[in-house]
Amino acid sequence: MAGEPRSVAFRRGREATWRELETIVEQVEKQGPAALDAADVRALPRLYRATASALSVARAIALDRNLLEYLESLTARAWLAVYGPKRRPAEAALAFARWWPRAVRALGAPIGLSAVALIAGAVAGFALTVADIDLFYAFVGDGYAQGRDPTTPTAELRAGLYSDGDMSDSLFTFASFLFGHNARIGIAAFGLGAVFGLPTLYLLLTNGLLLGAFAGLYHVRGLSLDLWGWLLPHGITELGAVIICGGAGIALARAVLFPGRSTRWDALVSAGRTAAGVVMGAVTMFFVAGLIEGLFRQLVTDIVVRYTVAACTAIAWALYIGLVGRERAS
Amino acid sequence: MKGTCTITTPEGITLDFKRANLGDRFSAFLIDMGLIVVIVLVAFLIAVTLGGSDLGVALALLVSFLVRTFYFTAFEWRRRGRTPGKARMGLRVIDARGGVLTPAAVVARNLTRELETFLPLVAVFSPEMLVPGGTGVTRLLTLAWLIAFGLLPVLTRERLRLGDLVAGTRVVALPDVALLPDLTARLAERQATYAFAPAQLAHYGNKELHVLEDVLRRPWIEPATLRIISEKIRKRIGWPDDQPVEPRRFLEDFYAAQRAGLERGLLFGRRHADKIEARSAGTPGERP
Numbered sequence: 001m002a003g004e005p006r007s008v009a010f011r012r013g014r015e016a017t018w019r020e021l022e023t024i025v026e027q028v029e030k031q032g033p034a035a036l037d038a039a040d041v042r043a044l045p046r047l048y049r050a051t052a053s054a055l056s057v058a059r060a061i062a063l064d065r066n067l068l069e070y071l072e073s074l075t076a077r078a079w080l081a082v083y084g085p086k087r088r089p090a091e092a093a094l095a096f097a098r099w100w101p102r103a104v105r106a107l108g109a110p111i112g113l114s115a116v117a118l119i120a121g122a123v124a125g126f127a128l129t130v131a132d133i134d135l136f137y138a139f140v141g142d143g144y145a146q147g148r149d150p151t152t153p154t155a156e157l158r159a160g161l162y163s164d165g166d167m168s169d170s171l172f173t174f175a176s177f178l179f180g181h182n183a184r185i186g187i188a189a190f191g192l193g194a195v196f197g198l199p200t201l202y203l204l205l206t207n208g209l210l211l212g213a214f215a216g217l218y219h220v221r222g223l224s225l226d227l228w229g230w231l232l233p234h235g236i237t238e239l240g241a242v243i244i245c246g247g248a249g250i251a252l253a254r255a256v257l258f259p260g261r262s263t264r265w266d267a268l269v270s271a272g273r274t275a276a277g278v279v280m281g282a283v284t285m286f287f288v289a290g291l292i293e294g295l296f297r298q299l300v301t302d303i304v305v306r307y308t309v310a311a312c313t314a315i316a317w318a319l320y321i322g323l324v325g326r327e328r329a330s
Numbered sequence: 331m332k333g334t335c336t337i338t339t340p341e342g343i344t345l346d347f348k349r350a351n352l353g354d355r356f357s358a359f360l361i362d363m364g365l366i367v368v369i370v371l372v373a374f375l376i377a378v379t380l381g382g383s384d385l386g387v388a389l390a391l392l393v394s395f396l397v398r399t400f401y402f403t404a405f406e407w408r409r410r411g412r413t414p415g416k417a418r419m420g421l422r423v424i425d426a427r428g429g430v431l432t433p434a435a436v437v438a439r440n441l442t443r444e445l446e447t448f449l450p451l452v453a454v455f456s457p458e459m460l461v462p463g464g465t466g467v468t469r470l471l472t473l474a475w476l477i478a479f480g481l482l483p484v485l486t487r488e489r490l491r492l493g494d495l496v497a498g499t500r501v502v503a504l505p506d507v508a509l510l511p512d513l514t515a516r517l518a519e520r521q522a523t524y525a526f527a528p529a530q531l532a533h534y535g536n537k538e539l540h541v542l543e544d545v546l547r548r549p550w551i552e553p554a555t556l557r558i559i560s561e562k563i564r565k566r567i568g569w570p571d572d573q574p575v576e577p578r579r580f581l582e583d584f585y586a587a588q589r590a591g592l593e594r595g596l597l598f599g600r601r602h603a604d605k606i607e608a609r610s611a612g613t614p615g616e617r618p
Contacts, residue, residue, distance in 0.1 A: 005590040008514055052343045061596055063589050065540045066510050073507040076345050080410045083430045092433060191442040194496055272496035276438030
């Protein structure tokens with residue numbers, strides 16, 4: 001009954017291949033695929049297939065557990081090296097900039113619904129606050145008001161629109177803070193969409209009410225023109241990003257509620273990946289809005305310039321989202 | 331199978347991944363969060379030592395936001411599904427269907443992180459930030475809602491985070507296994523001292539073989555333990571009492587013979603999972 005087990009000869013014949021693959025995989029794991037030289041890049045798929053088939057054979061004939069575990073681990077690692085994410089960041093960023101407007105257009109309906117929710121909230125907040133100024137407190141929490149409420153004298157409200165007092169000496173800090181804060185709200189609006197979209201709609205409505213209540217307060221004091229001049233230069237970008245994030249959230253909700261032919265889970269996954277990409281773009285929009293808000297708004301107080309800038313941002317975003325990435329008509 | 335996640339590669343090989351357990355995932359998360367805190371602290375320290383100017387503080391704030399938001403995404407993208415914490419714990423993110431782990435999936439699974447970690451904490455400590463002007467009931471509901479998110483991995487059967495659900499990804503345990511020398515290689519150097527008859531190899535199955543492999547692979551083992559094991563095996567396979575054995579040699583030889591026997595059985599389509607199957611099936615290597 002002597003004689004060596006079958007798997008010993010099997011291993012002897014193939015071990016060199018495995019070791020070679022292991023070295024390459026280790027290099028990919030430590031330094032990324034770019035670090036490989038041309039010969040290794042060519043060898044990787046061949047070695048991977050050889051090792052994967054060795055695993056199949058070993059499962060059938062070998063009882064050396066260490067050998068099986070090693071081959072499973074190595075095959076899995078090589079699989080990740082071969083099928084891992086590949087693109088370089090700069091390349092990926094460019095492709096993303098072309099892909100994003102198309103993805104936003106594809107989500108037209110949910111984004112439209114998101115815009116309706118926000119605008120409906122704003123209109124309601126505006127109308128209610130104008131009718132009864134005390135309702136302002138119902139829509140705006142103390143933290144948000146920051147001394148801008150119905151008891152504030154008109155002159156002070158106006159002054160606030162043209163200089164942010166103690167904020168003006170730390171513009172950069174303020175811009176950074178705003179960006180982080182707003183981007184977080186946008187991401188929350190997106191993520192909450194996975195649970196049937198109700199929290200997303202709630203978030204959009206309450207933010208709309210907040211906006212409307214402020215607009216109502218300033219309208220009653222005859223400061224409408226000044227308020228919008230203060231708000232719109234960054235607000236167009238920022239509200240656009242909020243609406244897009246909300247739309248991405250609603251797209252998730254749509255996938256869960258109406259999965260169509262696929263299972264709910266599959267629908268959520270495929271919608272989730274597109275929507276997450278859209279939200280990444282929206283985070284960039286928040287970044288731009290934060291820069292405008294923190295830097296530009298407090299340096300430029302001329303109302304004509306403010307409206308001009310607002311119009312420019314609106315046109316720029318409309319052109320980018322509307323036109324980039326369309327197939328050329330031949 | 332319980333606790334595993336099977337994917338089929340484009341080559342048609344099935345790979346069984348062990349699903350990462352929650353403890354490991356939590357440890358990995360803590361390591362990553364620790365690193366994030368360190369990076370943010372260093373950024374602010376630099377800003378302060380440079381005189382605490384507006385620009386410095388603003389840059390530090392920006393860095394802290396970017397690190398908090400993109401730390402996981404960047405590492406999982408560039409390092410094939412591994413953040414430093416995951417690498418330390420031997421974990422990886424993979425695509426649940428065996429395809430390429432796309433940047434989109436990585437981004438999707440990490441965007442929801444904010445909801446699962448940051449928001450529940452805020453909900454616990456300062457709910458008024460989330461529901462401005464809300465009543466006690468709304469706050470309570472929000473709190474319950476968000477905590478349910480945080481607990482999703484505990485509640486779902488497959489231990490999924492919301493991010494894994496949305497992105498279609500799994501976190502698996504994939505420790506690097508080193509290929510150790512074959513245990514039977516030692517026999518090539520020396521002659522086998524003990525020979526076994528086919529009938530003596532019919533008592534054990536794969537499970538017992540693997541236990542024996544574990545024992546023999548231990549870097550150090552109490553000689554008494556080896557003696558107990560060899561005695562047990564000796565009794566079971568009916569090794570004559572009048573032939574005393576040297577425990578380690580005996581076990582090594584038995585392992586080699588048993589493995590050769592069971593592997594030969596595999597070629598004939600006989601797989602004995604353990605000793606119970608082996609006993610009911612008869613002698614390996616002989617036609618039934």
